[in-house]
Amino acid sequence: MRRERSDKGALCGNHGLVFETISKGFRAARERLTGKGELSEDVVDAALKDVRLSLLEADVEFRTVKKFLRDVKQRALGEEVQLVAKGKDKKKVRVRPEDHFVQICHEALVDLMGPVDTSLARANKGITGIMMVGLQGSGKTTTTGKLARKLQREGHSVMLVAADVYRPAAIHQLQVLGERLGVPVFAAPGANPVDICRDATEEASIKGVDFVIYDTAGRLTVDDALMAELENIQSSVHPANIFLVIDAMIGQDAVQTAKAFDERLDLTGVILTKLDGDARGGAALSIKATTGKPIKFLGMGEGLDKLDEFRPEGLAGRILGMGDLVGLMNDFQEVVDEEKAAADAEKMLGGGFGMDDFLQQIKTIQSMGSMRDLMDKMPLGSLFGGDIPDEVLEQAADDNELVKIEAMINSMTKKERADPELFLDESARSSVPAHAKLTRRKKRPRKPKAPDQLGPEDFIESRVQRVARGCGHQGEDVVALVSRFMVMRDMFGMLGDLMGGGGMLGKIPGIKQAKQLSAVRKLAKDPDALQALMGGGGGGMPGIPGMPGGAGGLGGGAMPDLASMLGDMGGAGPSPTKRGKDKKKGKDKRKKDRKSRRKNRRK
Ligand SMILES: Nc1nc2c(ncn2[C@@H]2O[C@H](COP(=O)(O)OP(=O)(O)OP(=O)(O)O)[C@@H](O)[C@H]2O)c(=O)[nH]1
The missing domain is CATH 1.10.260.30 (Signal recognition particle, SRP54 subunit, M-domain)
Known part of the structure; x- marks a missing residue:
């Protein structure tokens, strides 16, 4: 069913921040650890209980919850916890158990959701296709517009294809988006979606367009007719990317939906939408763990600019209250x-x-x-x-x-x-x-x-x-x-x-x-x-x-x-390796410059 929004954030059931339900558990765990001398098993178990509750409440798939908690516990107890670490100036710094725990959770969350490469796969030659699939109302058409805008801003030419012929308003919606963005929209009302996609690809190839985005039809539930149609489109136009668009608010069902689509279409990745309206967002944590397919983008609002690249570090930071400065x-x-x-x-x-x-x-x-x-x-x-x-x-x-x-x-x-x-x-x-x-x-x-x-x-x-x-x-x-x-x-x-x-x-x-x-x-x-x-x-x-x-x-x-x-401090910012590389690059460049100056002098 389509859910219309009247204003920003109106769907936010509880008034918390995005991922507030999950954050709440980590906050409680942190508080529980505050003042404790060490991360003993009892203490960690008690803290993980809070985390477990909030993950389940946020609709994270239960096997993923179990896997995550096991991972955190192992990391916390497996190695001898170095609660006294050496700071940069070689002075000993005492690491508080709660900070150490948060750091462990950060690493475990990043591992659970990543790694993610948010770049789009390119076709070996010619046009690169992006096929958008998903259930009705998940946000396919809106996300098609967002991706087109992103590609346009990166300097690419784009064509949109209205392959949802069952809901006439969907074609109009795409045409309106195309007009706003100044992007051509290929539509042939009444024609077969497979033919539409093939003809559109031919036209795009004549025009020399870089990317074609196919906005396909959705259904209320996963059904065989839908899947067969999508498979036919896929084998007809061979898109380099197939993105499943999922509404974050469907919670646990996101995992089943992702599995069902992936089995038939071998997805490139997932785009999770409407995270701005959901304080739970559990799907963000479950999808990679259950399907092996990464989330590539997050829809954070109805506006065409509200598409965030999915960075597990950023999301983990937001969940743990460390923020996401890169975002x-x-x-x-x-x-x-x-x-x-x-x-x-x-x-x-x-x-x-x-x-x-x-x-x-x-x-x-x-x-x-x-x-x-x-x-x-x-x-x-x-x-x-x-x-x-x-x-x-x-x-x-x-x-x-x-x-x-x-x-x-x-x-x-x-x-x-x-x-x-x-x-x-x-x-x-x-x-x-x-x-x-x-x-x-x-x-x-x-x-x-x-x-x-x-x-x-x-x-x-x-x-x-x-x-x-x-x-x-x-x-x-x-x-x-x-x-x-x-x-x-x-x-x-x-x-x-x-x-x-x-x-x-x-x-x-x-x-x-x-x-x-x-x-x-x-x-x-x-x-x-x-x-x-x-x-x-x-x-x-x-x-x-x-x-x-x-x-x-x-x-x-x-x-x-x-x-x-x-x-x-261990948050965002350039990694030491990158800094090291930059330093070396600078050194090499200076060496090269000196050499060429000497050579010029000799001339
Ligand atoms: N808050 C919010 N709303 C979104 C987001 N993405 C899409 N929407 C809204 O969700 C509703 C459905 O989006 P559509 O793009 O029409 O979804 P669809 O999957 O194309 O729908 P069908 O064509 O019916 O299959 C619209 O009201 C969008 O504005 C998002 O990231 N955040």
Whole structure:
């Protein structure tokens, strides 16, 4: 049955983040291990019980659950656990049992879901075919459009083929997608799907198209007629890729569906869709283990840009609360103008950041997808030790908050947006606003209030009310927005100072990374700072999801740096081998250059 969505995230049964059901178990296990001296069998068994429950609840196939738990237990107990490891500087570092356990789980999850090569197989010569198969409503047509967009952006020419002749609306849906993307769609209503695919391939070959994507018909259940038709198409056009599109929400059934299709069609891989609407997502863990076929892509929303390459490391990181910085960076690259983002990051860390910049960040964030998905990719667990209260996360992940903030900022004057201190009563201002200097010289107050101590009494009521009336919100909402914005601006200014005088993060050499991390940790320990960043509700006022500022900042020069910083901690970032290779490459190149310079001199 087709399930229509009215808005983003509407299908998210529970309000958790993607994979929240699974994450919950790992969090509980981690908590259980906290404070324990070692990973003894009893302790590991107890922790694995939590994990087991959550995996089953998330609809991970039960044999896969058993296999995974056995694997983790073996890794945890098999070798003598080195709870004292040598750090980079050769100093001994004590590894906490819970961290060691999480690391083991990360490795086991990656092994369970990988390895995955997300590149598309190419035909030896001529056109490369991609055949999309799956049950009705799984997202085949939408994913066909997403793949076409991806290929187009990589510089390939694409043709779409409407091979679902049983549902007339499907042909129209594909034509609409083709029009949006500027991609030709081959359709022949009433004709036989096998003939359609063959004729389309001929036409594509005449036109010299690189990729042809066949959008085939689906059925409510796997049946022989469907399979026979798909087999006929396959033997007629020999596509280099056959992708099974599965709706993540069918849970356990995903495994049976994948098996049934794979037996008849020898799938290249699976594309799991609607993960944005399902807090369980168990199929992501079961499919490779049960069918041997990798998941290649994840559908993370209805938009054509919502197709993520499946990276087991990223997913394992998200599940374990370590985030997925590589995924986050990919999202940023989709929507962000890098130069502008770097300038914004610099501005923000220098403390010079106005409401207009903030609004811009919000718009960028909105174009990246839901807050839930973004927060899921943030390494919140690593940075904040998993101590963020659920309500704070909930509030920060509420997309409506962004809309509200946008309305309030739009209702401010240009001057107010550039200098939010204009909202403050003179005694509360930390600096004399620029415009005031032009009119009459005002005395700088002796002891300005710190932004986190501001209360409604420090605001100019008439200004606040004008903005509130303009956007249909309450005065206290405006006060909360401005206060939190100021706290956040201060925090980022402070962070910038700690990281090297407000300079762009990306320029800071590796040696300063530890300092950055401790700065972030310091912020994390400060409850006010955390509230400002996360939008926690202080004094019952609605919070700003501080994430826009945070994430936006990370999107600039900060992102790669934070990624490598976490890479050093064992998270994302370039692998040591890659770094080693790059170093060697550089050395070889310098040697070659010296040689050719010497040769030229001799000439
Ligand atoms: N939230 C979300 N919705 C999706 C995703 N992929 C597809 N959809 C929605 O799922 C519904 C069905 O998608 P279609 O692409 O029409 O599915 P189909 O498999 O082609 O359906 P049939 O042609 O009936 O076989 C549509 O409303 C899509 O917008 C996704 O990754 N996330």
